[in-house]
Amino acid sequence: MSFDAHDLINLSKYPIHQEGDQRDALLAQIRSRLKFDGCAVLKGFLTQRGIDTLASEADSVADKAHRSYNRTNVYFSADDETLPPTDPRRRFFDRSNAFIPADNFMQTGALRTIHDFDGFDSFIQACFEEEKFYRYADPLADVIINSAVEGNGFPWHFDTNNFTVTLAIQNAHGGGHFEYAPGIRQGSENFEEVGRVLDGTSDKVSVLELEPGDLQLFRGRYSLHRVTPLVGDRPRYVAIFSYVEEPDMVGNPERTQQLYGRTLPIHWERAGRRADSYID
Numbered sequence: 680m681s682f683d684a685h686d687l688i689n690l691s692k693y694p695i696h697q698e699g700d701q702r703d704a705l706l707a708q709i710r711s712r713l714k715f716d717g718c719a720v721l722k723g724f725l726t727q728r729g730i731d732t733l734a735s736e737a738d739s740v741a742d743k744a745h746r747s748y749n750r751t752n753v754y755f756s757a758d759d760e761t762l763p764p765t766d767p768r769r770r771f772f773d774r775s776n777a778f779i780p781a782d783n784f785m786q787t788g789a790l791r792t793i794h795d796f797d798g799f800d801s802f803i804q805a806c807f808e809e810e811k812f813y814r815y816a817d818p819l820a821d822v823i824i825n826s827a828v829e830g831n832g833f834p835w836h837f838d839t840n841n842f843t844v845t846l847a848i849q850n851a852h853g854g855g856h857f858e859y860a861p862g863i864r865q866g867s868e869n870f871e872e873v874g875r876v877l878d879g880t881s882d883k884v885s886v887l888e889l890e891p892g893d894l895q896l897f898r899g900r901y902s903l904h905r906v907t908p909l910v911g912d913r914p915r916y917v918a919i920f921s922y923v924e925e926p927d928m929v930g931n932p933e934r935t936q937q938l939y940g941r942t943l944p945i946h947w948e949r950a951g952r953r954a955d956s957y958i959d
C-alpha cells in the first residue's frame with residue numbers, strides 16, 4: 680500500500696509546498712510564535728486520513744519499541760553533593776522512553792511519505808530560520824515514534840538540542856498535557872524559578888493540549904518542559920523528526936544502544952566524530 684502526501688497532510692490549510700502569500704503568511708505567524716515563547720503548533724496539520732494511517736502504522740510496529748529508563752535532573756547532569764538538597768540540580772526524576780526506531784518505517788509508509796514530501800524539510804527550516812539545517816543521517820533515528828503508556832514519564836527537563844519537531848498521532852485516554860515555562864533560563868539559569876516549577880508553585884507555566892494531527896515546533900533549550908503523566912491503557916504516539924547542524928551525522932554507539940537497544944555498523948564507523956545524538 681502506498682500513500683500520497685496530499686491525502687495525509689492538510690495542504691489547503693497548510694500549503695507548505697507552494698511559494699506564495701498563503702505560505703508567507705503562515706511562516707510569519709509561526710516565526711512570531713517561536714519568537715514569542717519558543718513554541719508554535721500547527722493545529723490539524725494532518726488530515727483525518729493522515730491521523731488514522733499514522734496510528735495504524737504505529738500500531739503495526741509498536742512491538743519494536745525499545746524501552747529505556749534512567750533517573751535524571753532537568754539538566755541531564757550528574758549529582759553534585761556540594762549543593763543543598765533542594766537545589767534543582769540535585770532533584771532527580773524517573774524518566775522512561777520507548778522509541779520505535781526509524782528503520783521500522785518503510786519508505787512507502789505514511790510516516791515517511793509525510794517526511795519525504797517535497798517542501799516539508801524546507802518549510803521547517805524556514806520556520807526556525809536556521810541556516811545550518813540537515814536531516815539527521817542516522818538510519819535508526821531520522822524519524823521515530825515515541826510510544827508511551829501509563830506509568831511512563833517525561834519529567835521536567837531542558838532539551839540539549841536547539842529545537843524539536845513533533846507530530847501528535849494518538850493521545851492516551853488522559854493526561855499527556857504539554858507544560859512549559861517559556862524562556863525560564865534565557866540569560867541566566869534562574870534556579871529559584873526552576874525550583875518553583877518543580878514544586879508546582881510557579882505561575883510561569885503554560886499548558887498545551889496537543890491533539891492527534893498537530894505538528895509542534897519547539898525550542899526547548901531555554902524552556903523547562905514536561906509531559907504530564909499519562910492515564911489509561913491506550914498508548915500515546917508522537918513522531919519525532921530530527922534535524923541537525925551538520926550533514927551526515929549519526930548517533931554515537933553508546934547513546935544509540937541505550938535509546939534503541941541496538942546499533943548498526945554506521946554508528947561504529949562514524950564513532951568519534953561527535954559526542955551526542957540530538958534526541959534528548
Ligand SMILES: [Fe+2]
Nearest residue numbers: 837838899959
Ligand atoms: Fe524535551
